[in-house]
Amino acid sequence: MYKISIVGAGNVAFRMALFLQAAGHDVECVCARDMEKADKVVRALKRGGSNAVAISDFSQLPQSDITIIAVSDNAIGQVASQLPHKDSFIVHTSGATAMKVLQEAGLQNTGVFYPLMTLSMNKDLDIRLVPFLLESQHKNGEEILVNLVNSLKAEYKMCSSAKRLQFHTAAIFATNIINYSLSLAYDIASPDFTFLLPSAIESVRKAFLQNPVSAQTGPARRGDTRTIEKHREVLSEEKFKEHLEVYNFLTQKIFNKYNPDSNEQL
Secondary structure: OOEEEEEOOOHHHHHHHHHHHHOOOEEEEEEOOOHHHHHHHHHHHHOOOOOOEEEOOHHHOOOOOEEEEOOOHHHHHHHHHOOOOOOOEEEEOOOOOOOHHHHHOOOOEEEEEEEOOOOEOOEOOOHHHOOEEEEEOOHHHHHHHHHHHHHHOOOEEEOOHHHHHHHHHHHHHHHHHHHHHHHHHHHHHOOOHHHHHHHHHHHHHHHHHOOHHHHOOOHHHHOOHHHHHHHHHHOOOHHHHHHHHHHHHHHHHHHHHHOOOOOOOO
């Protein structure tokens, strides 16, 4: 098991600290500019028997086996440049930030420990369901990261910064953009939005068990212009202006995908 310091006190830092402690690791320090937030993480750790300390001065960071930088993407480089132990094994948790940001900050032994799922301070989850994307510039770093993931009983994949960014981009489509679409559906179906839950779950299930192309259904897939016009009538109210714009754009895109030789405008 490893001695770990965590830099940051937001959602990822909070959850990662608790997960790693539960897996048997010694989270010995939480460092954040906001001492109140750092204290909150440490209080949560101490409820599990930890001796962790909260600090706000980077120079006071201990030389742990692993230092995890869990801050916003645009702060990673600045934070990394201020860490005192340049030869320690130091990783960040970002999906969209290249590992070289740490090297450019003068660090000598670097890696990435990225959970491919949104972590929330206010919602617990089963860490075994979270896949991790790992990267390190040295073999010993890879071994440490794999040991960490194995201790969490989670899945992992070693991948380059470019591949990780590709995964991060894909996740935007699979989560944020789907959630935006659901927000439009919420407006249209309100107050009975929950009636859509079974079909939404089945749609995602089929997409992953088969593949999204073969699972695609609906009037745009069939080129059913009569049904499409009925939907547009529903969305003709001023309050659904945004919804209609999105519907028209995506309907045409779906139709074009499945009818590549057609120039028809739906």
